[in-house]
Amino acid sequence: MAATKATSKTKAKKLAPKVRYMKDPCVTDYVKWTYVPEIGRGVVAMKNAKKGTVLERSPVVVGPNADFKAKHGRMTKADHYLLTWHEKGENRETAMGLGYLMVYNHSDNPNAEFRYRYPQKEIEMVALRDIKKGEEVTHDYGGEGVWFTTREQKAEKEAKKKAAAEKKSVKKPVKKKAPAKKK
8 A cells, every 4th residue: 555655656746747947048147227326227237247248138029110119209208218120121120128128328438239139039238348346337329329418428518517617717817007106
């Protein structure tokens, strides 16, 4: 009787599906979404990353432009977070990135870039240069310019303001008037 119970336990184990959990290929320990002072949200490096390191790989939802773009002629907040997907050449589509893809901030001098993986419907964020732990990970949004004032543009404007203020504060030497002659 004990042998029968052992056999039925063995059969029960064999019948149960074996579930294998694997590490999510999209999640890495290289980046983390966080609050970035003076900007809001952003993504920072959690450890040092060498040039060429895949910092993140995320799936995207792809569809025709008409399915994503605002129908009323104005851009919505969500439109700012959509990507152009070129997989089908001239028949352009739109992609909505998942993971952290949509919260990486823009820089005119980025330290990372998107690498499109069309067959897998994924986008990787890849380091363009070595990135240090704690450094914000940025990429260039591309195109003919962006719809907002970039950090670099703001810094340039502030530097010009500061230079102009310093120039004004430099006092010109005051010429002493000759004493008036007495009559």
